[in-house]
Amino acid sequence: MIKHTWNTIRDELVEDIRSGRLSAGDKLPTEPQLAERFSIGRHSVRKALEALAREGRLSIEQGRGTFVEALPRLTYTIGKRTRLRRNLIPQGVTVEGKLVEANRIVAPDFVAKALLLNPSAKVTESQRITLANDLPVAFGASYHCAERFPEFVERRDVLGSTTETYRTYGIQDYFRLKTTVHSRPSRPEESKTLKQHPDVPVLVVNAIDALPDGTPLSCSRVIWSAARVTFTMEQTDE
Amino acid sequence: MIKHTWNTIRDELVEDIRSGRLSAGDKLPTEPQLAERFSIGRHSVRKALEALAREGRLSIEQGRGTFVEALPRLTYTIGKRTRLRRNLIPQGVTVEGKLVEANRIVAPDFVAKALLLNPSAKVTESQRITLANDLPVAFGASYHCAERFPEFVERRDVLGSTTETYRTYGIQDYFRLKTTVHSRPSRPEESKTLKQHPDVPVLVVNAIDALPDGTPLSCSRVIWSAARVTFTMEQTDE
DNA sequence: GTTCATTTGTGCGTATGTATA
């Protein structure tokens, strides 16, 4: 009924990983070697490897080879009180959020809309990347009104915590007002930043944080590796 | 620097769609025709079409041809009180949820765990499919303890509403206890059911509904077309 | 109901480009 020659090698590799014959970091045979071993064409080998790379099981690197990935899916909780550290540390992975770049710019369209600013307002943009076990899982930017939160990035960088930084502006409490999630194919720069195969899609998360009365404080747009995260929403009233 | 011959045709088609030269439902030239027009190989044509199909912009159908898709992304709100109709109707799309199949089975592992049942307990399984403008956007199953909710499927089918059905068991209120979302490549049957290209990923949503005191009532696992939905989480206290 | 033309799907072979060590 079905041909799918390439599935033979795909299944073989999955079984090798499952059984432990291949483990994280191992280098696979080269494409021509696999082609010969399974008596199929190199195109079919590539199709099988590509399918596994899309699931995040393999990392294919031009000029180096193809390697087995660890594939530990992180769980990230979205809720009324979203806090990064509380979210990821419980699972025993080392998580690091790094500030990559900070700018003072005219508010992009979606930012002005989210923060209810006029289109020419200035905002601070903080670009951050999140690494879990030294592997990038997400990157993106958050935006704050420059007038209302002068030096936000600098204070945030010193204090190391968004909650603490808000306190310096007299804000004792804030919450996640709105979050949207959708999936799309990754763009070349994105797959490069996330160090993942170009065919692995990304999850785009747009969010708005606000005061208890609903006044928006900041918004963010974060790109997650679709293969490396599971989102959870729990409705506990903390 | 880079060749990427196939991007020429990709960009051309995107522009054709954007400008309106191609609109939803239109049939594209055949692959050999496109190959000749752009003076590239058929493989490159296929790579371009595949990329557009992954975004949900094209529908590629063996034996028929390749067509432009409408690409209206639905917005589905996940919150404390998740109700399908309230969710989708506001956007002016016709939504239809159909019961496909109902069974009385021994609780699968993940169901027993979610509903706190012992592994040999019986549950009712309701398989449903959701169509928006006659296009499938999601399908999946929900599970109820057969002992606690006898004839659940039958009553639900007659009443047409889950909320109403719960009332017949004396349950006046329930809420969404937990929701998880992750992305993965679609399996062949899934892409067939969703009538989408095999390379479009799916979003897997697992959910548990419960009584106000936290007692689980039901759980579900729904497969969404990743190209056709955006999830939103709003933290309004209704 | 069967046949047949059309169109996409799968697979092989080959050549050449490009990143890595």
Add this chain to the structure above:
DNA sequence: TTATACATACGCACAAATGAA
């Protein structure tokens, strides 16, 4: 610089699904 290994691209052949004759 050189060798290795993956990336892109062309051409060809045949399989499988569709729809119309």
